Amino acid sequence: MINFNFLHNPIIILKLTFFEHIIELYERLVFIIKLSILLIGFSFLKVYKLISILKYPVQNIKFFQFSPNEYFITTFKIAFYNGIFFTSPFIIGQFIIFLFPGLKKKEIFFILLLILSSIILFFLSFIFSYYILIPTTINFFLNYNETIIEPFWSFNQYFEFICNFFFNTGLIFQIPIFQVILELFNIIPFTQILYLWKYIILLSTILGAILTPSTDPLTQIFFSLVLIILYSFGLIFIYLIRII
Structure with a gap:
């Protein structure tokens, strides 16, 4: 490690x-x-x-x-x-x-x-x-x-x-980096970051509606999915750190 x-x-x-x-x-x-x-x-x-x-x-x-x-x-x-x-x-x-x-x-x-x-x-x-x-x-x-x-x-x-x-x-695309930093400095442990997934989905939906002020629901859904993917990528990165 x-x-x-x-x-x-x-x-x-x-x-x-x-x-x-x-x-x-x-x-x-x-x-x-x-x-x-x-x-x-x-x-x-x-x-x-x-x-x-x-x-x-x-x-x-x-x-x-x-x-x-x-x-x-x-x-x-x-x-x-x-x-x-x-x-x-x-x-x-x-x-x-x-x-x-x-x-x-x-x-x-x-x-x-x-x-x-x-x-x-x-x-x-x-x-x-x-x-x-x-x-x-x-x-x-x-x-x-x-x-x-x-x-x-x-x-x-x-x-x-x-x-x-x-x-x-x-800044939003730096979510995985922020997650890793929070884990490395023991500010928020991995278990708590993992527990936040419900709030991340809610936040991604809200940001998708705010940052894509379009009536096209596909664009908003796509933006929300990008945020969720970034959050998941951060979890994978943290997990790799813990097993190295």
Whole structure:
């Protein structure tokens, strides 16, 4: 079984002096900053491609800007968020290497597997939002007011709207990771997490109705099933931890 006692008593004997740790932290921060600037700059060079991707769910909508520089500022925001997003795995990796230099190979492997699972789940949440959740929600709002209001949208507000969807759905897709963390830190034991299945079904039904404001019941049911699958995946992950 993998030993996770370091989570409850994180006292690690370090061979480096305090000053050497400061230098190491500085070097890692410099690496992260340089990588972030590089990825943000590359994202800005490809910003029009990113914009075309973001506009795909609403191809028939015309956008406008409230001020002369609104669209220009929005392109910077898109490049910045995209650069930080792709830098985040390296930030987490550098953070773990710095804080836990005394981990065993099995412990490092398991934590990296947990991080990789988190990244994969986040990408899956992005795909789910982009192809299912956002188009369904936008079509609902368009059909709701199509006979009264002409749909002219601010691109900046549209960008913030879909970013909220990406962020909220990304958090929801981290349910298995949260379950594992609660188990590892003994905040909520496995038996209690397993007992919560009735409340998870109720919560998934409520979130399915809120996050998919469509009259189509199939979309709501599909979203609820996704949440239940994520919860079940977290239980399987915890069970594998306990038997390793």
